[in-house]
Amino acid sequence: xxxxxxxxxxxxxxxxxxxxxxxxxxxxxxxxxxxxxxxxxxxxxxxxxxxxxxxxxxxxxxxxxxxxxxxxxxxxxxxxxxxxxxxxxxxxxxxxxxxxxxxxxxxxxxxxxxxxxxxxxxxxxxxxxxxxxxxxxxxxxxxxxxxxxxxxxxxxxxxxxxxxxxxxxxxxxxxxxxxxxxxxxxxxxxxxxxxxxxxxxxxxxxxxxxxxxxxxxxxxxxxxxxxxxxxxxxxxxxxxxxxxxxxxxxxxxxxxxxxxxxxxxxxxxxxxxxxxxxxxxxxxxxxxxxxxxxxxxxxxxxxxxxxxx
Amino acid sequence: xxxxxxxxxxxxxxxxxxxxxxxxxxxxxxxxxxxxxxxxxxxxxxxxxxxxxxxxxxxxxxxxxxxxxxxxxxxxxxxxxxxxxxxxxxxxxxxxxxxxxxxxxxxxxxxxxxxxxxxxxxxxxxxxxxxxxxxxxxxxxxxxxxxxxxxxxxxxxxxxxxxxxxxxxxxxxxxxxxxxxxxxxxxxxxxxxxxxxxxxxxxxxxxxxxxxxxxxxxxxxxxxxxxxxxxxxxxxxxxxxxxxxxxxxxxxxxxxxxxxxxxxxxxxxxxxxxxxxxxxxxxxxxxxxxxxxxxxxxxxxxxxxxxxx
DNA sequence: ATTGTGCATTTGTCATGGACATTATTGAGT
DNA sequence: ACTCAATAATGTCCATGACAAATGCACAAT
Numbered sequence: 241x242x243x244x245x246x247x248x249x250x251x252x253x254x255x256x257x258x259x260x261x262x263x264x265x266x267x268x269x270x271x272x273x274x275x276x277x278x279x280x281x282x283x284x285x286x287x288x289x290x291x292x293x294x295x296x297x298x299x300x301x302x303x304x305x306x307x308x309x310x311x312x313x314x315x316x317x318x319x320x321x322x323x324x325x326x327x328x329x330x331x332x333x334x335x336x337x338x339x340x341x342x343x344x345x346x347x348x349x350x351x352x353x354x355x356x357x358x359x360x361x362x363x364x365x366x367x368x369x370x371x372x373x374x375x376x377x378x379x380x381x382x383x384x385x386x387x388x389x390x391x392x393x394x395x396x397x398x399x400x401x402x403x404x405x406x407x408x409x410x411x412x413x414x415x416x417x418x419x420x421x422x423x424x425x426x427x428x429x430x431x432x433x434x435x436x437x438x439x440x441x442x443x444x445x446x447x448x449x450x451x452x453x454x455x456x457x458x459x460x461x462x463x464x465x466x467x468x469x470x471x472x473x474x475x476x477x478x479x480x481x482x483x484x485x486x487x488x489x490x491x492x493x494x495x496x497x498x499x500x501x502x503x504x505x506x507x508x509x510x511x512x513x514x515x516x517x518x519x520x521x522x523x524x525x526x527x528x529x530x531x532x533x534x535x536x537x538x539x540x541x542x543x544x545x546x547x548x549x
Numbered sequence: 550x551x552x553x554x555x556x557x558x559x560x561x562x563x564x565x566x567x568x569x570x571x572x573x574x575x576x577x578x579x580x581x582x583x584x585x586x587x588x589x590x591x592x593x594x595x596x597x598x599x600x601x602x603x604x605x606x607x608x609x610x611x612x613x614x615x616x617x618x619x620x621x622x623x624x625x626x627x628x629x630x631x632x633x634x635x636x637x638x639x640x641x642x643x644x645x646x647x648x649x650x651x652x653x654x655x656x657x658x659x660x661x662x663x664x665x666x667x668x669x670x671x672x673x674x675x676x677x678x679x680x681x682x683x684x685x686x687x688x689x690x691x692x693x694x695x696x697x698x699x700x701x702x703x704x705x706x707x708x709x710x711x712x713x714x715x716x717x718x719x720x721x722x723x724x725x726x727x728x729x730x731x732x733x734x735x736x737x738x739x740x741x742x743x744x745x746x747x748x749x750x751x752x753x754x755x756x757x758x759x760x761x762x763x764x765x766x767x768x769x770x771x772x773x774x775x776x777x778x779x780x781x782x783x784x785x786x787x788x789x790x791x792x793x794x795x796x797x798x799x800x801x802x803x804x805x806x807x808x809x810x811x812x813x814x815x816x817x818x819x820x821x822x823x824x825x826x827x828x829x830x831x832x833x834x835x836x837x838x839x840x841x842x843x844x845x846x847x848x849x850x851x852x853x854x855x856x857x858x
Numbered sequence: 859a860t861t862g863t864g865c866a867t868t869t870g871t872c873a874t875g876g877a878c879a880t881t882a883t884t885g886a887g888t
Numbered sequence: 889a890c891t892c893a894a895t896a897a898t899g900t901c902c903a904t905g906a907c908a909a910a911t912g913c914a915c916a917a918t
Contacts (some may be wrong), residue, residue: 263742263743263772264742264772264773264774299774300774353782353783355763355765355783356730396775396778396779396782397771397772397775398767398771398775398776398778398779398782398783399782401739401767401768401771401775402765402766402767404768405766405767405768408721409721409724409725410725412717412718412721412722413721413722413725415718416718416719416722421665430710433572433573434572454664456664456711457711457714458707458710458711458714459710459713459714462706462707462710463572463573463706464573465573465608465609466705466706466707466710467707469705469707470705470707473662473705473707473708474662474664474707
């Protein structure tokens, strides 16, 4: 489909079509074409129908560029540098700041691909700290470090995937193990389309479960309309949305406002996560949560307000 | 961003731009534009810069069309029918075949949005049947039913999301609870970009864990190159990929072949899932698994072949 | 009755180049 | 130092044409 299996080519590795490159780099087709037009890179070969065929080195350089752009560089400044220069740029980023030793140990294990002991270390931290502290300290710190290291190219994608899977396992396990069914308020938890990070969501669920709220977790990427429909179906009091730093602040705020317009006034909307960390003023009718403590206060407030009846 | 908050419009609901519609319907921008050109639907309003503004009814009809096309209808035949006709088409699909009573009970609970009891029913089934039978019977049947019902529009997206989350919780919990660390072979588990369904992957992981294999689970959507890099890093013997029916058979086979070309001969590649169910002949060097029993045999075979050393 | 083959039609993806929205950067004015 | 406007950069959208890939159909062969 997107490569010429069996066809003998002058350059055997020029075999990625534009759709494959979009998938593997996260750069849209439009962006790929406009870069070629403006900056002259990438300059893929063409097949007999004039369709682009990217080579493996091009694809790798594009992935490097993507990383650098995500960490703040501008395309025009770096797109025509050599791969070795780009690699150097990546590694010259500021190293991680002071990380507590327990975190350091876990990171070591992850980088050594020592799956079993990494899992054990997580589990032990959870046991030692309890769910609330585990989430608000250990997982938060790990997330932060992994995000940094990913931008700096120190961890591979698959390391990050593995990390995510294991933290999910631990958190989901801990959530199930919470005593009691959870009572008021009922909170619907999800993210909007485009936001794929599940860990933030699970962290919120863990804290809410620990505080005895009833969670309805819908996973990631629920379209706004479906959230609207889910609210009456599950009779929830609060909709909580998570936005990682992968989304822009404006996109997050627009999504929140759109949802606010669709939900009844009695339903609260809470938003939190990296994308909203620097937001000063919340849109009308939205509660911004900048920390897990914020969330616990908000929960407390809700319960006080709805106690008398 | 994608809606005109505050701006007063003749039709207040014409506020979705093409990117928002792409996200919420899964239809590509190219497809949306070409439908408009060829069939005259959708016919969005334009903003002052001639950019498309889709209305809510259009968006809803597009989602309906998407459902029908996924279940086998052709765009040209149905695109100009009315919403009520389309709804009728959906509901006139073949009803679910004979479902065992326990499954029926769970479905009832899910449709009634009775989160707690649904969870309990799953947990009880797991206890009663053990992990292997729970996966190969109950979860398989539920998946099948939910997939059907989703196509037929009998369950909402949020129901499906909730289902997925709960089954994930149960399976991940069960996997962690497996005794022992797992020994040879080491199996890397993931899916290719575009394949977002996690449950199939977790089912495989559960079965492998129950059989005592060591799993390295990377979650969904790992680019092929990253799989290639992960194989030596985690020293895996086998790469197992899952393809749900949401992917086309040809895309699945192309992905498998591409991966085969990148991995050393000593590393086995296993593929399974709905997309490959009807595939007769596996590509060279790929092992197709059509059932969980197939997988257990394959595991057995691998262990026999690698026993002497 | 089922399976295979070739042809016609349908449908989605890709290409081009221009326009402009959005986001960052720069520079001037409190 | 901070805010705000002007400027530059970057990405998204548009129209239209072309064609690859998927599907359906008619007919032959098992």
